[in-house]
Amino acid sequence: MEPETTEERGGRSSFPAAFALGVLVTLILAGGLVWLVHATHSKGPTPIGKLPFGSEEQAYAQQIHFQGGQMSQATNFLNQEFTYVAGSVSNAGPRAVRALDVVIEFRDPFNQVVLRDPQRIILTDGPPLKAGESRDFDVTLGAHLPSEWNRQYPAFRVTGLILE
Numbered sequence: 001m002e003p004e005t006t007e008e009r010g011g012r013s014s015f016p017a018a019f020a021l022g023v024l025v026t027l028i029l030a031g032g033l034v035w036l037v038h039a040t041h042s043k044g045p046t047p048i049g050k051l052p053f054g055s056e057e058q059a060y061a062q063q064i065h066f067q068g069g070q071m072s073q074a075t076n077f078l079n080q081e082f083t084y085v086a087g088s089v090s091n092a093g094p095r096a097v098r099a100l101d102v103v104i105e106f107r108d109p110f111n112q113v114v115l116r117d118p119q120r121i122i123l124t125d126g127p128p129l130k131a132g133e134s135r136d137f138d139v140t141l142g143a144h145l146p147s148e149w150n151r152q153y154p155a156f157r158v159t160g161l162i163l164e
Contacts, residue, residue: 037078051101051120051160061158063093064100068153069136073145083141085154089121090134097122097129101160104139108148115149117141118159128164 053061069087076082085104091097100122106115119139122129129135 037080051099051162053101053158053160057161057163060093060095060161060163063091064097064158064161065090065092066102066156067134069138071153080142081144083143083145084138085141086136086138087153087156088134088136089129089156091129091131094131096131096164098162098164099124099160100129100158100162103157103159104141105155105157106145106149107152107155108146109150114146115143117143124162 051057067088067090069085071086072084074082074084089100099120101118101120104117104119105113106117108114119141121137121139122135
């Protein structure tokens with residue numbers, strides 16, 4: 001007796017079905033990875049467009065004060081490193097601050113800036129920071145901190161304001 005061939009058995013090759021299933025599984029995994037990377041990106045406020053920083057805003061920036069808070073670092077399972085910076089911002093001036101952009105500066109032991117990260121601390125669509133008020137903030141930095149960083153809490157420099 002001769003062995004039956006695939007055509008004689010009436011069956012078809014399962015290669016196309018297995019290939020299609022493999023492609024489907026790969027697409028699902030890729031979609032999940034894209035969603036995961038998107039979901040783990042900075043949840044904190046990020047600058048969208050530049051805020052004005054003319055002479056009036058520059059003069060008022062001296063009324064904005066930052067109090068040190070906490071920092072922590074974490075790595076997710078994709079080996080992406082995140083740094084969390086939390087603190088408090090206060091408005092010592094007579095006007096409300098509708099939006100606030102800052103640059104967070106990390107320095108080395110020689111006091112040279114090794115990383116600048118722009119962030120929006122107060123969003124335009126949120127409640128304003130009223131005169132005499134303080135508010136806690138937290139930001140997530142996706143940038144890897146350089147090894148030269150002096151391990152001190154970063155400096156905050158106001159780079160844009162919208163006043164009421």
